[in-house]
Amino acid sequence: MQIHLVIQYEELRAHVVQQPLSGCEGACTHQEFHHHIAAYVFLQHLLHRPLKTKGVEVLRGRHAERSSHNILTHFAHDTLLLKRFSGCFNLCPEGDLHAIIFEKGSAAMNAPYRTWIDVDLDAIIRNYRTACSLTDSVVTCVLKSNAYGHGAVMVAKCLQEAGCRSFAVSCIREGIELRQNGISGEVLIMGAGETSWLQRAIMNDLTLTASSLAELDEISDAAERMEQAASVHLKINTGFHRLGFDCTRENAAAIGQFCREHPQVQVKEAFSHLGLINLERDTMQHDQLVRFAAWLEEENVLPKENIHLCDSIGLVRYPDWHGCRVRVGALLFGVRPSHSEHLPFENPETLVFRASLAQIHDVPAGEIVGYGDDVILTRDSRIATICAGYGDGYPRCLSNGRGSVFIRGSLAPVVGLVCMDQMMVDVTDIPDAAVGDAADLLGGAISYDVMAKWQNTNRNECISILSRRPVRVYHQHGRRDIVVDELISGEGDA
Structure with missing residues (x-):
């Protein structure tokens, strides 16, 4: 047309x-x-x-x-x-x-790499500043799972340049990665189960999370061996039932006694995590955290105001519950709080996952493509091989037509099973598709919402499963600034 x-x-x-x-x-x-x-x-x-x-x-x-x-x-x-x-x-x-x-269809993009992820740093900064405008509390940028697939180091550097001084990740190794790459602000480790890494965490001035008295003991032992104080946030179980001290007066008293006996463990804040089921349950969780913090204040552990509860959804939904900080992850990357929730601000998506078209075969009707025999071609077809698979982060559940990629302005359905390193798509109805074209797999025309519906999952998973194998190409100020290949730990030519 x-x-x-x-x-x-x-x-x-x-x-x-x-x-x-x-x-x-x-x-x-x-x-x-x-x-x-x-x-x-x-x-x-x-x-x-x-x-x-x-x-x-x-x-x-x-x-x-x-x-x-x-x-x-x-x-x-x-x-x-x-x-x-x-x-x-x-x-x-x-x-x-x-x-x-x-x-229509005349615009093609030549693929510069086997598979890559275009990351819009400008959009991430806009989303960060939007989050800051919604609260008077500290905005802690959550960069777990490689910054939701975007590349934690480059995203953290960009946010640090924009003024962010507080970050959070899931595990100690993620925190050390940030420290080794020049991130100087607070880094909160929110996960558990890494006793063997505690000394390195303290050495790198990472703030640890303790969810039990046993974990406080382990942190205390590591701090004594390092002859250095350890900063700690307490995780409180207010009904999510994943990690945390149960909300009892006895636990608050035990924490108070522990802190008096182990001054090398410096408890800074206490936090919990909302289930986000409904207002009634969320209110119950909030009230439990407030009550537990009051008990901790009575034990001279910390001021009762030093609590945090809200993630990206809580930031938007519960402005009166922000506490001393809000933990913003998904919102940074254009993942809206919910499919239906209206936002009074722009929240652009921040990445496009792409791969090159490696080969095209003319395949007659009746043939089988790829593994198994679930799909038999019903017409003579042009089948293109795309240089991305589930090893790169494209989900195998989108095999056999449940997913599509975007080539030259049209959608091409997946044919056969998605392989670890490649996938096949039907470009019969895209006659000008050619070897060397770029296919958009996620982002842009295939929004996070669309991909999540195809997979019957949430949008966080869609971007967080992107592996370190695709090259990250970072765009800022309208330019392609930096190319990072995480497999060889280096920056390439822009």
Whole structure:
């Protein structure tokens, strides 16, 4: 389908003064401006998104109705996808009006790597600043599971430059990784079960979590051997029943006695985790934590205000419960609190998982593709091999047509079983698909919501299962700045 855009330059330019184009650092030229506009409108057309108000007239076909659209509403959200299309259009000046003509499917992206993840650092910083605007408490950025698949080191460096001084991870090794790469702020270890790493944690000035008297004993022993104090947060079980001291007066008294006898263990704060089932249960958990903190204050363990309970969802849902800090993870990476919960702010997704198209086979009807014999082709097909599999983080449960990838503006369904290192997709209906094309596997056109529905899981899992094998390509200020290959622990050419 041919689409003809007529762009009123000065009218749009007035909007851009108020909302600069994402991806255009500083002033952009006339031609750059129109290429970005065309890319954006084309992208919205592919994604079937409605566009509102004024600035661009879109004519589909020779006698299509004219309709006006404001193309800036969600511009920042689509920065990474824009880069796929922004250099693929011709500009035809007509005084103050400009026409750009392009064809659906004509824009292709050459794959620079076997498989990679484009990470939008600008979007992460915007999400961080949004979180900061929602609370007066400390915002602790949770970077567990390699920063939800984004690459913890680069994300932490970016956040530290933006002013963040508090981080949290799951295990001690994740904390040491941050320290070894120049992260100087507080790093809270929220997990358990790493007794053999406690001395290294104390050596690296990591804040530990204790969920029982036995864990306090282990931390105390490690601190004595190191002849160094250990900073500790207490985990309290308020009904989640995963980790933590049970909320009893006896436990508070025992903690108080322990702290008096072991001054090398310095308890700084106490925290719990919401089940987020309903308001009544969440309120019960909050009230238990407040009551336990009051008991700890009576024991001279810590001030009762030194508690934290809220994660990303709690940050938005319970503004009166923020305590001394909020632990923000998912929100940093564009994972909204819930599918249905309205947010009064933009929360853009922050990565696109991509892989290269390695080979295409013409396969006749009746053939079987890949492992097993569950799927027999019902038509002559073009089958493309994509250089990504479950070893990279693409879930095997999306085999046999349950998932799709995005190639040249169209969805290509998965054929056969997803392998560890490759997967096959049907590109019969994408005739211009070619070896070397990039396929989008997650993010952009295939949003976190879509992927989660395909897998019948939550959006956190969709991004957190991305392995360290894909190269991470970090984009900031509209540029591809740094390429990190975590397998060889180095930065490549941008």
